[in-house]
Amino acid sequence: MKTNNVWFVTGASQGLGLILVRELLARGYAVAATSRHLPELQQAVPPEPGRFLPLHMDLRDEASVQQALDTTVRQLGGLDVVVNNAGYGQLGALEELSAAEVQRNFEVNVFGLVHVLRHATPYLRAQGHGQVFNVSSVGGFTGDFPGWGVYCATKFAVDGLTESYAAEVRAFGIRATTVKPGYFRTGFLSAESLGRPSAPLGAYQAVRESQAQHDALSGQQPGDPAKAAAVIIEASEAAEQPLHLFLGPDAYRMAARKIEAVQHDLQQWELAATATNFALAE
Template sequence: MTTNNVWFVTGASKGLGLTLVRQLLAAGYAVAATSRRLADLQQAVSADTARFLPLQMDLGSAESVREAIEATISTLGGLNVVVNNAGYGLVGGLEELTDQDARQNFDVNVFGLLHVLRAATPHLRQQRAGQVFNISSIGGFTGNFPGFGIYCGTKFAVAGITESYAAEMKDFNVHATVVYPGYFRTEFLSAGSLGTPQNPIAAYQSIRDSQVAHEQQINGNQPGDPVKAAQVLMQISEAESPPVHLFLGEDAYQLAAQKIAAVQQDLRQWQAVASATSFPVEA
């Protein structure tokens, strides 16, 4: 640990967020951790130290988020690293999921993240230092997952927001990284973290197969170790030139390579036709 000693982590009562908080505390960092239910967080992290600040926070409330950021700075003495980790999965075809299903997923995964950025950025900008990790998903880089269109949409949004945020904050020496984890062995695919359609349509067999695979075969057998993922984030937080894009896990790298190859093939196949769309150059 060197300078980035105060972390703010959302969605910290389970999954990658919980693992990260535990690893940070073990390494000597100061951590403000948030959850919708404070009791869950306090039960999950039994750290009796002044370096740990558990906070109840409602991501849907800009005021609640602002109060959490202010409490972090006043109690722990600053703010160096922000981790937008809170979010949940949603499986279901675009025809199957309701408008409410979609909006709720965007409210948490995207607009909740924006609330945190708006509250934290003035402090980071004024101190001209800081690191922001926005946790997307490999599903935020490739959407080739039947039944995950809305969820992928939220995570693609996180990626786009992070790229622009990184460009906006460059002049203030604040770094932003979009994190694309592959499959890590957390509770993410459990019933409490994965929404499903109330009225599934029988015709979508590929979606049902994908849903069953994620809930029954993949869940509990993910190849990624969340402890190692947390350690990568800690290492990058201390790097002089953190990446804007961070793929986590061998599977994430493989899926990213497949997407890049597919895009390159489409570019080559249609370049002659699609690029011949400019006005003619006048002599």
């Protein structure tokens, strides 16, 4: 008997979140989906009592998050799978970004996710089972992207948080996965979605080149988000849920390069870096 019948998906009015919601409903799951733009979500997927519950939720407002989760449990009868999908990209060299721009990216991508976990976990823990998918990025595993440092920092935070959270809740039958997509064809890179520096500096040529490359890539990303959604669902139904789920051949290539670079540094500095304990008394 399946236990993952009620899903809670954030950031569901567009992109991967919306596609995931549609695929879940097509497979017979009950879904609560959240967005700051509720009319847009309701237009994309009409409400269906007992099956689909669209909800307004502001990730930066903890009370709003708690209310959305309480409403989900009350109206759909439970909570089995949480997908923290909401987030956005912030472009700009660190020197170019204002403190407010940095803080907002962390508020949405990290602290909003923490609000969801804090208020969803008591439900999952009490029932003795549950699944969590935190949508990170391959940029949460490798940060070699000029101009994406703050965004990568938020996703590195999601990865580290998910690893620790998985260790904390394993004893309660809860499984957690950090999902690390490569480039998928959603609106993530669009002018409307992507945060840009308020004060760009001409000195950062590598950042401007990265910006131009990503602008050209928008709408041409190689990854099919419908296939990404299908893999997430497949992972939820698997006997052993992965802790790390990379999505896309590009994500696999970038991850392999990062692992190779780390192994190189480990080997190069092993002799000096491991001779750092106190000397044993003779």
